[in-house]
Amino acid sequence: MTTRQKILITGASSGLGEGMARRYAAQGRSLALAARRIDRLDELADELRPAAAQVAVAELDVADTDAVPVVFGKLRD
Ligand SMILES: NC(=O)c1ccc[n+]([C@@H]2O[C@H](COP(=O)([O-])OP(=O)(O)OC[C@H]3O[C@@H](n4cnc5c(N)ncnc54)[C@H](OP(=O)(O)O)[C@@H]3O)[C@@H](O)[C@H]2O)c1
Numbered sequence: 001m002t003t004r005q006k007i008l009i010t011g012a013s014s015g016l017g018e019g020m021a022r023r024y025a026a027q028g029r030s031l032a033l034a035a036r037r038i039d040r041l042d043e044l045a046d047e048l049r050p051a052a053a054q055v056a057v058a059e060l061d062v063a064d065t066d067a068v069p070v071v072f073g074k075l076r077d
Contacts, residue, residue: 005053008032008075010062013040025052032075034060 007024011017013035021033025048033041033055041057049055060071 004029006030006032008034008072010034010060012044013037018044021048025055028053030054031056033057034062034071034075036061 007020007029009017009021009024009031012021012031012033014037017033017035021031021044024031028051030053031048033045034057035041036059038057038059041059045055045057056075058071058075060067062068
């Protein structure tokens, strides 16, 4: 079984999503973090970058269905 190295988390600015981001960063994975509160994502990314392989952040409201594929595409790239 292969271990996924690139992980996108929506709702990463608090709670379960933030906890998952910390867990995966500690395992050296590459993370894409999305939520509406970009200031919180930026702070979290700064904290996680020393351990994670890569951290990208993007502001996203998942209720904006047009924005979801656009932002996911940018985070993938
Ligand atoms: N089934 C269970 O046993 C169980 C247990 C625990 C939690 N839950 C559920 O799991 C969910 C997460 O819980 P939590 O404690 O982690 O909550 P939380 O601390 O309130 O975190 C919610 C996350 O979702 C993001 N979010 C909310 N609306 C969003 C939107 N429209 N677009 C993008 N991001 C959005 C928030 O980011 P921004 O505000 O920055 O956008 C935040 O990062 C909740 O729905 C909770 O009810 C279920």
